[in-house]
Amino acid sequence: MTGKPETPLLDTVTTPEDLRRLPESSLVQLAAELRAETIDAVSITGGHLGAGLGVVELTVALHYVFNTPADRIIWDVGHQAYPHKILTGRRDRIRTLRQTHGLSGFTKRAESEYDPFGAAHSSTSISAGLGMAVARDLSEGDNAVVCVIGDGAMSAGMAYEAMNNAGALRSRLIVILNDNDMSIAPPVGAMSAYLARLVSGRAYRSFREVAKQLTKKLPRIFHDKAKQTEEYARGFFTGGTLFEELGFYYVGPIDGHNLDHLLPILRNLRDAPEGPILLHVVTQKGKGYAPAEAAADKYHGVNRFDVITGKQAKATPNAPSYTRVFAETLIKEAEADDKIVAVTAAMPTGTGLDLFGQAFPSRTFDVGIAEQHAVTFAAGLASEGYKPFCAIYSTFLQRGYDQIVHDVAIQKLPVRFAIDRAGFVGADGPTHAGSFDTGFLTALPGMIVMAPSDEAELVHMIATSVAIDDAPSSFRYPRGEGVGIDMPARGEVLPIGKGRILREGSKIAILSFGTRLKDAMKAAEELDTYGLSTTVADARFAKPLDTNLVLDLARNHEVVITVEEGAVGGFGGQVLAFLAGAGAFDRGLKIRTLVMPDEFTDHDKPEAMIVSSGLDARGIVATVFEALGRGDEAAAIRLA
Numbered sequence: 001m002t003g004k005p006e007t008p009l010l011d012t013v014t015t016p017e018d019l020r021r022l023p024e025s026s027l028v029q030l031a032a033e034l035r036a037e038t039i040d041a042v043s044i045t046g047g048h049l050g051a052g053l054g055v056v057e058l059t060v061a062l063h064y065v066f067n068t069p070a071d072r073i074i075w076d077v078g079h080q081a082y083p084h085k086i087l088t089g090r091r092d093r094i095r096t097l098r099q100t101h102g103l104s105g106f107t108k109r110a111e112s113e114y115d116p117f118g119a120a121h122s123s124t125s126i127s128a129g130l131g132m133a134v135a136r137d138l139s140e141g142d143n144a145v146v147c148v149i150g151d152g153a154m155s156a157g158m159a160y161e162a163m164n165n166a167g168a169l170r171s172r173l174i175v176i177l178n179d180n181d182m183s184i185a186p187p188v189g190a191m192s193a194y195l196a197r198l199v200s201g202r203a204y205r206s207f208r209e210v211a212k213q214l215t216k217k218l219p220r221i222f223h224d225k226a227k228q229t230e231e232y233a234r235g236f237f238t239g240g241t242l243f244e245e246l247g248f249y250y251v252g253p254i255d256g257h258n259l260d261h262l263l264p265i266l267r268n269l270r271d272a273p274e275g276p277i278l279l280h281v282v283t284q285k286g287k288g289y290a291p292a293e294a295a296a297d298k299y300h301g302v303n304r305f306d307v308i309t310g311k312q313a314k315a316t317p318n319a320p321s322y323t324r325v326f327a328e329t330l331i332k333e334a335e336a337d338d339k340i341v342a343v344t345a346a347m348p349t350g351t352g353l354d355l356f357g358q359a360f361p362s363r364t365f366d367v368g369i370a371e372q373h374a375v376t377f378a379a380g381l382a383s384e385g386y387k388p389f390c391a392i393y394s395t396f397l398q399r400g401y402d403q404i405v406h407d408v409a410i411q412k413l414p415v416r417f418a419i420d421r422a423g424f425v426g427a428d429g430p431t432h433a434g435s436f437d438t439g440f441l442t443a444l445p446g447m448i449v450m451a452p453s454d455e456a457e458l459v460h461m462i463a464t465s466v467a468i469d470d471a472p473s474s475f476r477y478p479r480g481e482g483v484g485i486d487m488p489a490r491g492e493v494l495p496i497g498k499g500r501i502l503r504e505g506s507k508i509a510i511l512s513f514g515t516r517l518k519d520a521m522k523a524a525e526e527l528d529t530y531g532l533s534t535t536v537a538d539a540r541f542a543k544p545l546d547t548n549l550v551l552d553l554a555r556n557h558e559v560v561i562t563v564e565e566g567a568v569g570g571f572g573g574q575v576l577a578f579l580a581g582a583g584a585f586d587r588g589l590k591i592r593t594l595v596m597p598d599e600f601t602d603h604d605k606p607e608a609m610i611v612s613s614g615l616d617a618r619g620i621v622a623t624v625f626e627a628l629g630r631g632d633e634a635a636a637i638r639l640a
């Protein structure tokens with residue numbers, strides 16, 4: 001010993017090429033250092049921790065055995081990819097994770113050649129991987145394609161669509177099922193029970209046993225490949241797992257933390273002349289960090305925390321979160337109406353339905369990561385007279401759009417959509433932004449589309465949706481806390497399609513949809529100081545539109561501004577279309593619609609995204625000046 005502290009192995013690894021120069025015997029140490037670095041980085045940035053800790057050894061083994069980036073590794077969801085990012089040239093930026101201008105919290109093609117496919121919405125990896133495998137075969141390439149998909153993600157229909165196709169194409173594709181018996185919450189569904197049986201029914205396979213499995217199933221790996229003949233039918237092998245019935249060679253289950261098993265087995269799979277192969281690895285979410293291992297959610301998503309104690313930083317809220325208000329209000333409504341039931345797609349805590357489930361366990365349904373199924377399942381419930389509240393984040397509801405059209409709207413079934421995380425979500429970035437729901441829902445005939453301006457209005461809109469029994473309805477609300485307004489004891493049923501005027505003016509009219517109302521009121525006060533008397537109205541409904549209110553504003557003001565935290569074509573689009581049809585522009589009406597930028601906005605703090613999008617009071621005021629042709633003043637206001 002020279003007495004000098006040993007240089008940490010991780011300091012010698014910038015890319016997987018460096019990693020592959022290390023002796024195999026040093027990989028356990030490297031994994032330990034990688035785990036510590038991951039914990040330290042996330043303690044500073046916050047983000048997704050448990051999933052990444054569960055794949056530290058697997059990440060090391062994959063980059064050691066496979067010739068990345070030529071060999072493709074696709075991480076499903078991508079929330080577990082922080083160790084992958086550290087080993088693939090991004091350790092120097094890992095403490096910028098999910099920060100302004102920092103690394104994405106998911107895999108991202110534009111970020112690294114080691115990220116062959118972007119992710120964040122789950123269960124896409126096998127489809128993408130199969131596409132890459134077929135592209136390889138068409139161009140006579142020989143690289144490997146590996147998809148790492150979790151047991152939770154394996155509950156989504158898209159994974160089966162992909163496996164069904166892969167089993168038929170028989171492309172060389174390796175799917176690694178990372179089974180940690182966790183989704184965000186404990187996993188649900190028959191697949192989870194099936195996997196548990198697979199794992200409990202067999203001790204972890206050692207390399208020798210797996211080699212025997214492979215020999216039996218893939219004789220050509222170990223025998224003369226020339227003997228490969230077409231009549232080789234899958235019937236040769238036994239096992240009969242669901243995956244084998246889908247045309248995969250099933251291998252496992254193996255211990256996903258044991259490098260002595262992972263390395264030789266991955267080498268065998270890498271060299272297998274055909275596929276697809278599914279390797280079932282069993283891991284522990286939160287592995288190697290006691291606070292995560294002990295936590296019910298295995299530290300799936302964490303704030304900044306103290307590494308020693310695991311104690312997370314918790315901001316003191318000034319008001320209840322919209323999510324909590326939704327859950328508590330729905331509980332109250334359900335106490336009075338036993339037809340109310342609730343459906344979540346694997347997001348009980350995120351949507352607040354964990355609270356509803358504690359109150360009404362038999363009326364709460366977690367269907368797994370299966371938004372398409374969730375929507376049509378809710379439609380089935382509605383068709384039998386129940387009042388289903390389908391609580392799905394705006395971004396994830398995109399997965400069930402055809403089901404909303406085909407199974408809900410066309411049949412006019414009264415499914416209630418509680419759309420959380422509407423608008424900017426901040427650190428999760430563009431894949432999770434709740435941008436499009438107003439647009440894709442107002443496009444549907446007969447849909448009732450609401451947005452509360454604050455948490456009190458949310459209470460009323462929930463009561464209103466309970467009462468709407470002859471049409472599908474939706475209400476959208478942002479991630480985070482409310483404005484701190486006094487809460488009503490009970491929700492009142494609102495008049496459908498009616499907005500409300502909160503402030504009377506004479507020259508400018510601001511028509512807000514959703515939580516931008518607070519900034520609209522602030523903007524009105526500022527406009528008054530310029531002698532621009534301003535009316536502010538809360539639309540409450542994007543559909544049916546309050547056409548009388550819109551016409552009144554258009555006829556009695558010089559400028560109309562609509563503002564919403566949604567993409568172009570939503571509420572503002574409805575107003576524009578109506579006014580155009582009513583000939584309002586023939587009379588020279590000046591109108592501007594303020595919406596989220598027509599781009600995929602990178603992660604940042606939500607409040608910064610509001611400002612940079614011009615959806616704050618200053619942006620509204622500047623837009624008024626621009627509409628009045630006073631561009632210089634507008635520019636000065638924007639720069640102030």
Ligand SMILES: Cc1ncc(C[n+]2csc(CCOP(=O)(O)OP(=O)(O)O)c2C)c(N)n1
Pocket residue numbers: 051054077079080120121122149150151152153154178180182183184285300345346347369371396399
């Ligand atoms: C379509 C979709 N719905 C919901 C989510 C939210 N979500 C992110 S990770 C996750 C659980 C994933 O579980 P699993 O695949 O087992 O990964 P693990 O966290 O256990 O490693 C869920 C539900 C998502 N990312 N995409």
Ligand SMILES: CC(=O)[C@@H](O)[C@H](O)COP(=O)(O)O
Pocket residue numbers: 048077079120184301350421425428479
């Ligand atoms: C990875 C994923 O999709 C979820 O963990 C998501 O990040 C949760 O979002 P919230 O933090 O807004 O609940």
Ligand SMILES: [Mg+2]
Pocket residue numbers: 150151152153178179180181182183
């Ligand atoms: Mg899991």
